[in-house]
Amino acid sequence: MDMRNTPSDVEPLLSQHDGPARGTGRLYPPPGQENPKPHLSAMDSQQREWVLATALRSLVSREAVEIRNIEELNAVLYGAPEAQVDMHVRVEIDLALTLRRTADRALAIKQQSAVGSAFGYVHIHATDLLLVERITTGGMHLFTLAGNLAGQARGL
Structure with a gap:
């Protein structure tokens, strides 16, 4: 089974399901506060790229996902043109x-x-x-x- 995900598939998982927000002790924002800070949508594009890259590296280091074109993606962080993510999620996690x-x-x-x-x-x-x-x-x-x-x- 091919388990390809694009960056748009990963972003909602990271922003909504990555456990309690550090320092707040809350899993979800309190009533009336839709986006706890810092939230991905409140970050500028460079910050968001680095946060998503760090989260992705964490998933790779725990062998939750496998990135088959990691060198190409790493180059994107340093100014190379955009690249498609060749990401495969472990079957158990999927x-x-x-x-x-x-x-x-x-x-x-x-x-x-x-x-x-x-x-x-x-x-x-x-x-x-x-x-x-x-x-x-x-x-x-x-x-x-x-x-x-x-x-x-x-x-x-």
Whole structure:
């Protein structure tokens, strides 16, 4: 299966689903504040390019995605003409994102501690198919596919 994404596919994921905003302890903006600062849309084009490049490098270093033309993209940061991204998402990550996006219902949990806020989500597809997502205080997303909620509730 070819898992090509373009930069326009990546940007919404980075701005909306990259865990709690650093320093705020919130996953989503408070009512009335649509774009927490700094938000990608509030940055100038150069800042946005560097932020997206840093996020992409983080995903590559964790082997979440593979960029097959990384040298070409790196040159773009230093003034070369635009380039198409040849990005391939690992099958497990694509499955987790698909299950998260297509769930019928979701249960959200927020846990406060001295180190910050952690979040948990149970994305419910059927009584025997659940995707459990934990977001650590550092913003790391951890996914578990479960057949029932009985043993998973303690892990949240």
